[in-house]
Amino acid sequence: MVKCEKSPIPPESLAIEKQKGRNGKYNKPDVVEQLAKDFSNKCYICELKDISDPQVEHLVPHHNGRDIDAMFDWNNLFFSCLHCNGLKNKQEYEGKIIDCCKDDPEVHLHCLYDKGNVSIHNKDEDEKSVLTAKLVDEAFNASNSGIRIYASQHRMDKLQHEISLFLIR
Numbered sequence: 001m002v003k004c005e006k007s008p009i010p011p012e013s014l015a016i017e018k019q020k021g022r023n024g025k026y027n028k029p030d031v032v033e034q035l036a037k038d039f040s041n042k043c044y045i046c047e048l049k050d051i052s053d054p055q056v057e058h059l060v061p062h063h064n065g066r067d068i069d070a071m072f073d074w075n076n077l078f079f080s081c082l083h084c085n086g087l088k089n090k091q092e093y094e095g096k097i098i099d100c101c102k103d104d105p106e107v108h109l110h111c112l113y114d115k116g117n118v119s120i121h122n123k124d125e126d127e128k129s130v131l132t133a134k135l136v137d138e139a140f141n142a143s144n145s146g147i148r149i150y151a152s153q154h155r156m157d158k159l160q161h162e163i164s165l166f167l168i169r
């Protein structure tokens with residue numbers, strides 16, 4: 001997870017769709033395109049690039065539209081992959097993940113590479129630091145299903161590829 005600058009102007013469709021209430025769509029093409037641009041086409045949780053299944057992720061969940069403001073708030077919309085979107089969808093993470101558009105995650109999180117393994121640790125004991133470290137670590141290491149083993153391995157391979165490119169430079 002790295003700091004991201006989100007464009008300050010919300011895509012136009014959000015206000016229009018919000019008027020439709022729960023039936024409105026927060027993932028119209030203008031929203032997805034702007035998020036892809038702002039997040040450099042990377043999942044904000046695992047940093048996987050060129051995601052094939054991009055999701056419009058809500059930092060604070062909208063509970064099937066019961067929280068209309070959270071559903072259409074541009075500042076609450078993030079770009080993620082399907083894998084991480086699924087992992088984050090747990091009550092323990094609700095409202096407790098670092099907002100990487102406002103706060104710099106690298107101040108709170110530390111990434112450790114060791115013999116092809118990656119693990120994420122919190123640098124301070126703030127609840128958000130602890131839970132964000134847990135979530136990002138899970139994104140790389142969750143392996144309680146076949147799909148997840150594949151997805152985690154895929155992430156690790158891509159990350160190692162990026163690290164080797166970085167070292168060559």
Ligand SMILES: [Zn+2]
Nearest residue numbers: 043046081084
């Ligand atoms: Zn991801």
